[in-house]
Amino acid sequence: MIGAYDHSQYAIRSTDHPTPPVTCGAVPVAIAGRAVSGHLTLRALTAADFAEARVVADAWFGRPVGLTMHRLFFDQLGPAGLRAAAAADSERMLGVLLGFASLADPELAYVHFVMVDPAARGRGIAGALYREFGRRMAAQGCRRVRTLAAPTNGRSLRFHESLGFVGTFASEFVGPGQDRVVFERTLPFPPAP
Numbered sequence: 001m002i003g004a005y006d007h008s009q010y011a012i013r014s015t016d017h018p019t020p021p022v023t024c025g026a027v028p029v030a031i032a033g034r035a036v037s038g039h040l041t042l043r044a045l046t047a048a049d050f051a052e053a054r055v056v057a058d059a060w061f062g063r064p065v066g067l068t069m070h071r072l073f074f075d076q077l078g079p080a081g082l083r084a085a086a087a088a089d090s091e092r093m094l095g096v097l098l099g100f101a102s103l104a105d106p107e108l109a110y111v112h113f114v115m116v117d118p119a120a121r122g123r124g125i126a127g128a129l130y131r132e133f134g135r136r137m138a139a140q141g142c143r144r145v146r147t148l149a150a151p152t153n154g155r156s157l158r159f160h161e162s163l164g165f166v167g168t169f170a171s172e173f174v175g176p177g178q179d180r181v182v183f184e185r186t187l188p189f190p191p192a193p
């Protein structure tokens with residue numbers, strides 16, 4: 001006989017990551033479309049952040065992101081996943097970075113996914129997420145960071161080039177008709193200008 005399925009046994013608990021949040025220097029951010037000058041708080045993602053990210057991700061990317069933003073990243077990345085918010089309004093997510101240190105190459109850190117609220121772009125939020133991720137990964141021995149961008153994603157290409165990444169075009173890198181630019185640079189990042 002098959003026993004009753006007790007859902008409560010399988011409830012996912014949000015992990016309380018010990019890494020303290022960091023506050024970046026004055027990054028002008030926008031709250032509800034209104035530009036304000038303030039600090040940005042970056043902290044480790046938790047499983048509890050998935051729902052909020054899921055609600056905004058397709059709109060922020062301008063297309064369905066599907067399982068590229070699988071909840072496993074929120075459950076499992078710990079301090080290598082980052083959430084950005086304005087210090088003055090920490091409830092509202094302004095950006096997310098999903099990354100990790102490679103198991104295949106311990107000197108390589110990898111950014112799988114990054115997104116910033118369209119209302120807060122061009123103010124250095126993605127740059128701040130990358131710098132904090134790079135700092136955390138360098139502290140555990142990574143010397144390089146890699147990420148992919150679609151050759152059609154001009155904003156992403158410019159962003160990565162402005163952060164000092166060097167791109168190599170890779171034909172059909174993630175499948176038929178799916179070219180990518182493979183971006184790589186050394187760690188650590190220089191401090192923000």
Ligand SMILES: CC(C)(COP(=O)(O)OP(=O)(O)OC[C@H]1O[C@@H](n2cnc3c(N)ncnc32)[C@H](O)[C@@H]1OP(=O)(O)O)[C@@H](O)C(=O)NCCC(=O)NCCS
Nearest residue numbers: 061114115116121122123124125126127149156158159162
């Ligand atoms: C790509 C993306 C993450 C960049 O986020 P962002 O927060 O706007 O990035 P930043 O503000 O750090 O940098 C963007 C630009 O603003 C500039 N900038 C950074 N800080 C700035 C500041 N304080 N004032 C003015 N400009 C600034 C950067 O130099 C950069 O210039 P560029 O246009 O020449 O690249 C964002 O556009 C996004 O979420 N896009 C949709 C999702 C996506 O495509 N993700 C990448 C998949 S590979």
